[in-house]
Amino acid sequence: xxxxxxxxxxxxxxxxxxxxxxxxxxxxxxxxxxxxxxxxxxxxxxxxxxxxxxxxxxxxxxxxxxxxxxxxxxxxxxxxxxxxxxxxxxxxxxxxxxxxxxxxxxxxxxxxxxxxxxxxxxxxxxxxxxxxxxxxxxxxxxxxxxxxxxxxxxxxxxxxxxxxxxxxxxxxxxxxxxxxxxxxxxxxxxxxxxxxxxxxxxxxxxxxxxxxxxxxxxxxxxxxxxxxxxxxxxxxxxxxxxxxxxxxxxxxxxxxxxxxxxxxxxxxxxxxxxx
Numbered sequence: 001x002x003x004x005x006x007x008x009x010x011x012x013x014x015x016x017x018x019x020x021x022x023x024x025x026x027x028x029x030x031x032x033x034x035x036x037x038x039x040x041x042x043x044x045x046x047x048x049x050x051x052x053x054x055x056x057x058x059x060x061x062x063x064x065x066x067x068x069x070x071x072x073x074x075x076x077x078x079x080x081x082x083x084x085x086x087x088x089x090x091x092x093x094x095x096x097x098x099x100x101x102x103x104x105x106x107x108x109x110x111x112x113x114x115x116x117x118x119x120x121x122x123x124x125x126x127x128x129x130x131x132x133x134x135x136x137x138x139x140x141x142x143x144x145x146x147x148x149x150x151x152x153x154x155x156x157x158x159x160x161x162x163x164x165x166x167x168x169x170x171x172x173x174x175x176x177x178x179x180x181x182x183x184x185x186x187x188x189x190x191x192x193x194x195x196x197x198x199x200x201x202x203x204x205x206x207x208x209x210x211x212x213x214x215x216x217x218x219x220x221x222x223x224x225x226x227x228x229x230x231x232x233x234x235x236x237x238x239x240x241x242x243x244x245x246x247x248x249x250x251x252x253x254x255x256x257x258x259x260x261x262x263x264x265x266x267x268x269x270x271x272x273x274x275x
Contacts, residue, residue: 004096008167011092012052017045020087024080033080048081055170057085059178062189076179076189086193089171094197096162101200102207107223108196117222124218125264128229135263139228139236142258143203143247146224147195151251152176152185155202199223202250209246214239236261 010016021041025034037044051057060079067075078086098109106117128136152173159172175194181187188195203221210216210228216239218229230236240261244254 004162005164007092007163007165008171011088011168011171012049014045014049016088016091017049017084020084020091021045023087023091024083031080037080044081045084048084052085052171055167057171057174059085059174062178062180064189073190075191077191078178078189082175082178083193085171086175089168089175090193090197093163093168097197097201097204100162101204102211102219102221104220105200105204105207106220108200114222117220120220121227124220124229128218128231129264134231136229136231137233137236137261138264139230139240139261140259141226141228141240141243142255143224144253144255146203146252147190147199148182148187149252150186150188150198150202154250155198158201158205196223205250206243206247210239210243213246214242233261233263 025038028034048057059082062076062078064074064076067073101109104117104120106112106114106120125136126132128134155176156169156172160169163169172194175192176188176198179187179189188198203224206226207219207221210219210226216228216230220227228236228239230239240254240259244259247253
């Protein structure tokens with residue numbers, strides 16, 4: 001497995017920070033905090049670069065609010081300059097990890113998304129049902145309180161398989177530790193670009209287990225929701241038990257109420273990966 005040792009200078013380069021700023025301001029050009037930052041854009045970006053260069057960078061406290069669409073979620077909003085840092089980090093390291101993700105991981109990736117996941121489900125459904133002529137079953141599962149329970153130590157261990165640059169690891173720790181969680185070293189805030197990216201990095205371990213260990217052919221994941229299709233209900237029940245056991249290794253668990261095997265006939269539809 002290839003590892004990367006000298007990425008930090010790319011992350012904090014003037015070119016990358018400016019690109020990150022452009023991404024962070026997208027669709028937010030009229031926001032007061034963006035206008036204020038742009039009054040002294042060059043100086044503010046240089047100050048941010050120097051803080052990153054000399055390891056004096058500290059994220060600002062997150063702004064938390066409740067969103068109901070349709071279920072209640074606690075969203076944490078980062079300061080604008082911190083969002084620039086998030087984009088700068090993801091700009092450089094996402095391509096390294098993304099090429100190691102499975103094809104059927106659909107959340108927060110270029111050319112993917114929920115619509116593509118639904119289209120893929122339709123393809124799988126037609127294949128496994130032999131054009132709607134054979135019954136099949138779906139293991140529809142949800143990782144319980146996923147973002148609240150991500151273990152920082154395990155996340156860093158996974159990242160270190162590819163990223164050997166100690167300065168990049170330092171920056172990642174600055175970001176993930178900037179969260180008021182229920183327990184130290186646990187959880188990521190909903191709403192951060194980095195949280196979305198790290199979610200895929202963490203659950204790629206699950207993807208590999210299901211695809212390579214269980215050898216499940218028909219598997220789709222969208223964030224912490226996933227499905228497996230099979231013609232044999234008993235096999236899916238066994239998959240469910242093995243998946244729950246594997247998740248315990250990375251300190252996660254299946255949601256007991258939302259994870260179940262359901263019957264489908266060829267013409268049936270399913271609410272795929274509903275949040």
